[in-house]
Amino acid sequence: MNCTACTAPLTDTAQLCDGCTRGLDTRLGELPGQYLLLATHLRPGAGRSDGPVALVREAPMPVREDVLDMRAAGGMVTTLESWREAMQEARGWGRPARTGSVERRVLAAARGLRMNIEWTAAEFVGAGDMAREIRTLSGQVRALLDPAPPTLGVGTCAADLGQGDICDAPLRVPAGTATVRCRRCGTDYPPSTWLALATGAWAPAGAAA
Ligand SMILES: [Zn+2]
Ligand SMILES: [Zn+2]
Structure with a gap:
């Protein structure tokens, strides 16, 4: 049996190796905070110095579409909620609620996935795809935040x-x-x-x- 994310050989029957499990857990822990940070990167060059005062005075300024897309429906929140839903379905649980602001939904979905990470790593057949997709998402977010x-x-x-x-x-x-x-x-x-x-x-x- 091999890890379904990185194909490393596994000694026990599982979906993910320890490294991929830890990486997934770390990224899920980082994403909600990164989501909030993205709000400060909506303007080109923002997040580096001036701050909101200069932004207000000099409107209109261009908005970074890539940051906007990551923060909107279809971005980070959709990736996280889709995996949480797939995981819960595989466990025979009902659909998780999708309520509140996008920030709250990101936090709830990431937290729900982390609380079930042991089961995911051991038994969820989608674990490899989930781990790879979350790694890609995390890389994209880090690139957006990189000033x-x-x-x-x-x-x-x-x-x-x-x-x-x-x-x-x-x-x-x-x-x-x-x-x-x-x-x-x-x-x-x-x-x-x-x-x-x-x-x-x-x-x-x-x-x-
Ligand atoms: Zn692995
Ligand atoms: Zn490195």
């Missing part, structure tokens, strides 16, 4: 955070330097590795943490 100026992107961090949970944070070459350091886990990538990263041809053996 770094647009610099050269060189793919995503290949560091193994433990038992097959790949970091996956977006990597950039900051202007004027030749060192790429993952902003999430701190792994350094010298220039000789950039091509492999950018093309997805990264060899795990070279991923020194």
Whole structure:
């Protein structure tokens, strides 16, 4: 039997390995706070300095559609609620309520998923898809929140955070330097590795943490 998210071999009968379970739990814990933070990134360049006063005075300003989409119905809340509903259905439970503000719904769905993470990791047949989808969502949110100026992107961090949970944070070459350091886990990538990263041809053996 293998982990349905990362395909690592498992010693027991389960859906997820320990690394993928911990990664899923951590991301579900981070998402509600990140949802709130996204509100401060609705304006281009916002979240860096000035603050709301300057925004009000200089209206109208453009809105970041990508941030808006992530915060709206169909964005983060829909991904979380859909998985919570699928999980509850698989357990023979009723549909969870979808009430209150989007913030509250995000929190309720993430909390509901975390409370059932042990069962999910052990038995939920959708666990692998859930873990991968939540990892993608988490990466997208982190990219939206990243206030770094647009610099050269060189793919995503290949560091193994433990038992097959790949970091996956977006990597950039900051202007004027030749060192790429993952902003999430701190792994350094010298220039000789950039091509492999950018093309997805990264060899795990070279991923020194
Ligand atoms: Zn795994
Ligand atoms: Zn990393």
